[in-house]
Amino acid sequence: MIDWMNWTPTVVIFFAVIASILAVMTVYEIVSPCRERKGFLPIETTRGDRLFISLLSTAYIHLTFLAVSDVSLWVALAVSVAWAAVLLRWG
Amino acid sequence: MQKIHNNRAWWLVLPVFLLVAFSALIPLMTVVNYSVQDIFGPGQAFFVGTEWFKEVLGDERLQDSLIRQFMFSGAVLLIQIPLGIGVALMMPKSGIKGSLCLILIAIPLLIPWNVVGTIWQVFARGDIGLFGWGLNELGFDYNYTGNTVDAWLTVLLMDVWHWTPLVALLCYSGLRAIPEAFYQAAEIDRASKWAVFRYIQLPRLKSVLIIAVLLRFMDSFMIYTEPFVLTGGGPGSSTTFLSQTLTTMAIGQFDLGRASAFSLIYFLIVLLISWLFFTAITQDDKEK
Numbered sequence: 001m002i003d004w005m006n007w008t009p010t011v012v013i014f015f016a017v018i019a020s021i022l023a024v025m026t027v028y029e030i031v032s033p034c035r036e037r038k039g040f041l042p043i044e045t046t047r048g049d050r051l052f053i054s055l056l057s058t059a060y061i062h063l064t065f066l067a068v069s070d071v072s073l074w075v076a077l078a079v080s081v082a083w084a085a086v087l088l089r090w091g
Numbered sequence: 092m093q094k095i096h097n098n099r100a101w102w103l104v105l106p107v108f109l110l111v112a113f114s115a116l117i118p119l120m121t122v123v124n125y126s127v128q129d130i131f132g133p134g135q136a137f138f139v140g141t142e143w144f145k146e147v148l149g150d151e152r153l154q155d156s157l158i159r160q161f162m163f164s165g166a167v168l169l170i171q172i173p174l175g176i177g178v179a180l181m182m183p184k185s186g187i188k189g190s191l192c193l194i195l196i197a198i199p200l201l202i203p204w205n206v207v208g209t210i211w212q213v214f215a216r217g218d219i220g221l222f223g224w225g226l227n228e229l230g231f232d233y234n235y236t237g238n239t240v241d242a243w244l245t246v247l248l249m250d251v252w253h254w255t256p257l258v259a260l261l262c263y264s265g266l267r268a269i270p271e272a273f274y275q276a277a278e279i280d281r282a283s284k285w286a287v288f289r290y291i292q293l294p295r296l297k298s299v300l301i302i303a304v305l306l307r308f309m310d311s312f313m314i315y316t317e318p319f320v321l322t323g324g325g326p327g328s329s330t331t332f333l334s335q336t337l338t339t340m341a342i343g344q345f346d347l348g349r350a351s352a353f354s355l356i357y358f359l360i361v362l363l364i365s366w367l368f369f370t371a372i373t374q375d376d377k378e379k
Contacts, residue, residue, distance in 0.1 A: 006136045011124045030098075043374055056366065059359050066141055067148040073141065 018055075025051055039091045050091045054084035119358075126351035143352035153353060156328070156336040160312060163246075163332060167311040168304060170251055175258025175303065176296070180288070182263055193263070196256045208320025211249040215321075235322060239329040242322050246330050249317055254310065258303045265299035266292060298375060305368040312361060333357060 025047065034047040045053070058080040065076035126143055130136045147153060178196070183189040202210070215235050217223040226233040235245040269292065277287045315334040318324065324331035337357065341350035 005121065005124070006128065006130070007124055008127060008138050010127060010138070010140075011120070014123070015120060043370060044377070052366075056359070056363060060363075063144065063148065063356065063359070066144050 041091045045091060050088050054087045057083060122351045122354055125347050126355055128348055130347045143348045147349060147352045147356060153336060156331055156333050160333040164308055164311040166247055167250055168307055171255045171258050171307055172304060174255050176262050178259040179262035179266055196259055199253050200256050204316035205320050207249060207253050208317045211245065212321050215245050237326055239326055242326060242330050246318050246321060249321060250311065254307060258307065261299045261303045262296055265296045269295050301368065301372050
């Protein structure tokens with residue numbers, strides 16, 4: 001099925017992960033709705049805002065790793081996941 | 092009274108979501124897919140991982156056009172926003188003169204991009220164009236096809252001519268929304284014109300100005316047709332902005348992988364800046 005339009009397994013996994021993050025967060029939101037609050041970020045954020053910020057910064061973290069170092073991108077992924085966790089919990 | 096939240100209302104958004112999926116999400120996914128492959132032709136695609144991203148991030152031509160793009164967008168905002176406010180302040184408040192002014196000011200906005208480029212290409216020519224010929228007759232050595240500074244000036248002037256009216260119209264509507272009582276109070280206090288502008292008009296214009304800055308930033312950041320028609324990106328590559336570099340790469344050289352990697356980076360920059368503006372606007376509303 002993924003031969004259609006030359007989809008590669010990597011890209012399929014990438015979007016599947018993003019889609020499942022969104023799905024999980026939607027279910028989480030329905031089960032326990034969140035409230036806007038202020039953490040260490042300078043603005044009040046909802047859980048969705050923090051997820052968006054962490055996804056966006058994940059992209060930038062990966063690009064920075066690619067641009068300035070030859071370190072494996074798994075390190076960038078680990079850093080991003082840690083950052084996202086911090087952001088979602090205390091952001 | 093507590094607000095009632097009914098999440099079933101989201102179903103009403105479904106048609107829009109489907110439309111956006113087809114017009115934006117699927118193309119974006121395709122771009123992501125292309126950015127990790129080297130494509131020679133139908134059925135001849137090879138997975139290359141993050142190679143394109145690495146190459147694009149280190150490409151000086153792209154870095155240069157990114158810097159040029161930021162310079163251009165910065166210059167556009169620095170000129171058009173104050174100028175737009177100034178024009179709006181000077182426009183007649185109402186009556187036939189006001190309507191006439193609105194129509195005259197809106198005319199450049201109605202002209203298609205490529206026509207704007209052509210108009211200025213002819214207008215700025217040294218031999219037959221009024222502007223170029225006039226400058227040369229006045230003793231300035233003006234030639235937008237050969238001189239980098241002249242080319243920049245012409246592209247900027249063209250953009251200012253085309254888009255300042257938008258800022259002016261937005262500010263005009265913002266100014267008209269200020270209740271007369273504010274001005275009366277200022278008059279009683281014998282406030283100077285500057286004080287009226289600084290403490291009444293400018294704060295009240297804040298939200299329209301944020302929208303104007305956002306619109307002008309996004310539009311100038313993806314500018315393509317006007318400079319392409321006017322200067323073709325030249326002289327050299329001095330007025331080649333991001334989207335033109337990208338188009339040359341994707342369509343001219345058919346370098347799909349590299350172009351996709353680059354468009355994703357472009358997209359991320361636009362996304363970040365738009366989000367910052369969006370946050371600024373919503374924070375502003377919350378404060379109110």
